[in-house]
Amino acid sequence: MDTAMAAVVRETGAFGGLLYVLPPGDNALWLVVVAGAPYEIAAPWRRVALTDPMPVADAVRERRLVWIAGQEEMARHYPRPALVLPYDFALSAAPVTSSAAVRGGLVLLWPGGRPPQLSTGERDAIETGCRRLGTLLQQAADRGDPLPPPGRPRTLSPSAGRPVPPDEAAAVAAFVDRLPGGSCALGANGRVTFVTPAAADLLGADPADLVGALPWEALPWMDVPQVEDRYRAAMVSRRPQAFTVLRPPDVWLSFELYPDPSGISVRITGADPSEGPPAPSSEPAAGPSRAIMLYHLMHLAATLTEAVGVQDVVDQAADQLLPALGAQGMVLMTAEDGRLKIHGHRGYSTGLMNRFDGVPLNLDIPAVRVLTTGVPGFFTSFADLHHDYPSAVHEDGMASWAVLPLIASGHPIGSLLVSYRRPRAFPPGERAVLTSLAGLVGQALDRARLYDRKHDLAHRLQSALLPRSLPHVPGLQVAARYLPAARGLGIGGDFYDLIRLDEHTAAAAIGDVQGHNVDAAALMGQVRTAVHAHAAVGAPPDHVLAGTNRLLTDLDPGLFTSCLYIHLDLARRRACLATAGHPPPLLRHADGRTELLRVPPGLLLGIAPDTPYPTLEFPLPPGCVLVLYTDGLVEAPGVDFDDATATLAGLVEHAEPTDLDAMADTLIRHAPNPGDDIALLLLGPVDDPATTTRDDGVPGPP
Structure with missing residues (x-):
């Protein structure tokens, strides 16, 4: 193996190489041999997942040769390794195969300044070396040798050079x-x-x-x-x-x-x-020191991992990049429906940005060209910019500009403009750093756009599943609120409903589907529909929950649901409820006394098909208020549930019972920081049907 590795390095003219193995059934490459370079330089990439944005991962996963001709190209396509190794060198990565199976990957390194393309001889040498190494890895696997071998990767010593006689x-x-x-x-x-x-x-x-x-x-x-x-x-x-x-x-x-x-x-x-230091015959230094670049990388990477939506990416990038790079302006743009979409900017007026937001992608301006080609543009002066774009007008007051591609999954998805009020030379090292940082922003932006699309879809789905407005029920005041979770997609399975059955009867339901995602919201819609269907045929509360439970156990969604259902007989001033593992409701009596209506809870919906659901019947006279809620209204880390419901009862007791909207706002305002969804439904029977009120018809935060 060592001989074959040394041979491929020598025959390709490379100065070093890295050999990775792909163990059978593994999803990561493991470094086993280092040639021509210190192991410490390659140590950060001892293990490379096949999904990592790394040349060798792409080469193995896609079974193709990856060629990176220099520092700027590395920064454009692979910003993370380019920031850790901000130096001018060329690299190839190729899959190592045998018998049509991928056994690993080979990375070869050349000095900077070499020709920009591999020669035919170099390509042939790479292919021959990969086949030779693939055969050896196949033989090692057939012998049962452990892959990767235990311990540190082997480092091949460089050749000793020519012998030197004693007198010389x-x-x-x-x-x-x-x-x-x-x-x-x-x-x-x-x-x-x-x-x-x-x-x-x-x-x-x-x-x-x-x-x-x-x-x-x-x-x-x-x-x-x-x-x-x-x-x-x-x-x-x-x-x-x-x-x-x-x-x-x-x-x-x-x-x-x-x-x-x-x-x-x-x-x-x-x-x-x-x-200053002497200047040997070399290219200018590769820009800021490795320590400074790693500092910027860590800060930018850390903040971008916390970015959720596109606006978060814009804010985090501006907060980190402008002071780190000494820049005064930034604009982040993508393509949308054949036009340029400006998502955010710093250092520029809104009026100027509005003139460029929405321009067609066939307009020849730097942002559009970089977005469509993926090639960065660096302009040290307006004269340079005007040379490439004769129609450009100097109207932003800046002296130098870098227009950088935002790359994700190997394709440009947008462009990032970074501008300076003073002239900037943009040496090669700085160009590579800027391009690499833009690559990190591009990857974060791609994730953020996906999140925003999912978020929008989820909220539209949930808005469609929750009632747009509640029905008018004579003799009943109603107020409802829904507040999504503060984490994740901000969507979940909490729901409520009010069903008018006839002139004097109605039903109310509230529930909570496990989870905070689209699946939870979709199941919530099914539960609400099932409850509504059983209620519409006049089924009593225990039958409504039993029928809904049988449906969920048949569907087997893998999620459980709590639900509370109440039948309201407004003519007889009585109510009957059943619960499937849901928090018990509160009843505020006309004299202000508030109690927890404890009914033996049945199992959560969706666990066992023949679960019984006990009922509780109680009086519901005018002037009282029934409070239905999901656990997000009371649950908080480190707080006992009984203590939390007692606190809620105190708030209900001191609220004004004739203004249910004000009461709902008070209860939501005093809820814990919403790590969970909150649904709230307040019901208050009244004497005079003419005074009946209902909510504003727009479920959501007050």
Whole structure:
């Protein structure tokens, strides 16, 4: 396996590679071999789920070669790894197969600056290497070898290079000692393998303490972000790097790093901090340090995980990105029905945004072009912008602009404009960081749009299932409220209903289906319909619940339902109720005394088909108020249910019984923070039918 891995790295011209295995029946790839790079750099991706937004996961899942030509392309398609490794390098990922079965994945790494496309020879070498590795993995599986093997992935040592005769070694050592400053060498694992006396003197350390150690561990003053960041940049991009660091108390040292497959040669000289670090022949540094980018990444990722809807994404992105990037303006846009949809903005006037909101996608403006092509645009001045878009008018007062694609599932779904009042150069590293951050926003936006669509669908479904208005029942005051849960989709299975049976009788029902999702809402509609159907034929309360229960046990929805049903005889001033595991109602008497109507509860609906439901008959004279509610009105963490209902009874007792709407508002206002749905139905018999009132017909929060 090691020989085959080394061969594919060598034959493709790559500087390193990672071999992953896919154990049978597993949904994740496991890293087993690392070649040409320190394991510590690959450690964050030792396990890669097949659903992760990673090149090797896409290659294995889709059985195709994935090619990333450089830093900006990585940032565009895979923002998370691009932020952790913000360096210029190229990457290929390919499935490792044998006998038409996928055995794993192969990742190969090339230095930055190589040709943008793989040559035919490189592609052939990748395919040959993958077949060879696939055969070896198949043989390992046939032998019963554990996949992945236990322990840390194997790291292949780089080739030793050409042998050096003793006399030449002495000449090389003398040559190095004569150079100004000092020199040292780091192995592929970052540890010091060689140090000159002059270098040890500049570092203020004994050579014996340096050899075999990581520089930032042996020298505490080197334990600063840019040191390890530049080392990682040299190892990943295979390009020279430089930095200046202070050796306490007042000695500034300049370091130049020159990498090759075997490690890094380091030149150390004294430095004047006012002159800045020397510039070896390399590309500009990859932007902000790794530590700073990780800081921004963690904050943005953490806040975006809390974003629920599209507006949340807009607010979180603006709050995090503008101060982190030093920008003054931001606009987040998507395509909707063939037009540009502006979801939110900062730093721009609403009037200006309204002019662009809804423009057709055939209009040649930066936001539309980036949205349709997925290619970012960076404009350091209005002259650059006007060159690409001659019809553009400078009207926002900004000096530089970055227009970034919002990518989700490999496709652009929108564009993000970030603007600056002062000119901005946008070096390659910064472009990659901006594109990566926009990728995180794009993924969050995609989730948020799905949530908003589900949320809208769920509420329209629930609105259709709950009564739009309650019927006029002579001799009965009615008030109703419904408040959705504050978590999840904000939808659930709580319901209420008032059914007019004839001139002097009516029925009321209230219930709570388990769950806070579309399934709960759909089942709620079925329960309400079943209760209504049984009530309409004049069935008594126990029969209504028994019939509804038989229906639910036949349907076997996997959700249970509590329900309370009351038959109201307004002519005889009496009521009869039955309950299926529902909280007992409160009855406020005309003199203000309030009691809990305790009736032996039957089982929840949907558990057993032949469950009996005991009934309770009681007087219902004018001036009293019957309070039906779901548990969301009283339940709170750490509060005993009896104490909660006693508190509710106190609120009912002190409320004005002739104004049920005011009473309903009071009870809702004093409810716990709604982690659960709340349904509330108040019923009050009156003497004079002419004074009968009902609710406003719009169930919802007051």
